[in-house]
Amino acid sequence: MCFLPYYTPSGVAVTNFSVATSRSWTGQDGQRQEKTVWFRVAAWRRLAETCNQYLTKGQRVLVTGELEEPTTWTDREGNTRASLEVTAQTVRFLNTRAENEALAGGWGQTGGQGAAVGGGSGGDAMAGGEEDIPF
Template sequence: MAINKVIVIGNLGADPQIHTLPSGENVVNLSLATNERFTDRKGDPQQRTEWHRIVAFGKLAETCGQYLSKGRRVYVEGRLTTRQYEAKDGSGKRYRTEIIARQIRFLDRRRNASGAAAADEHSIPF
């Protein structure tokens, strides 16, 4: 038996990038930051940020493109995948590890035009 499941909670580092594939299906790319806080050997507090590439397809991609923006806090559940591609400069193969999202939940409240927190009607799983 094998399991490939990833769960991350973090903040978006940029607005979603939504594209349409030649097949007509939508795809969205998200950049997600997770933070780890710890104390080093000297007793000083430290923080480490890890960046994750998130990819979602179809209706989930459309919803993310419509409602998410930089800074939003999200829960992502999916699977890890590594794909191979040729470098644009022709210098060889490159590899990219991504999380293919199966579920994305919006965890924070959206801000309305006046800056006040508004209830987020899209906080349920997709």
């Protein structure tokens, strides 16, 4: 388990993790530039439990969901900072089995190629049940 889900007082599972999106380009001066934006992701219910069970640090995922209003604050140096959060509806695991084994240090932890799980706001996380996950 990479992430520890917690449970609301009513027993609903919640897991939070971060996802980075990067883009790169060549500036007018010919220098390569890169920008990375981090998103906090909140997964609920069965999706939270599935992410907790299968998601590992460094794994590539595709998250779809609802983008929440940014949270802003002032850091110790007086700079205004913002945090973007997505409430996940689906999380798609994109790594191949070999990539996941490399992330796990060769211990044989596997993940699905293109396996999608959903259910961020209700219902079952996976339509066919966990036995249908190809990993």
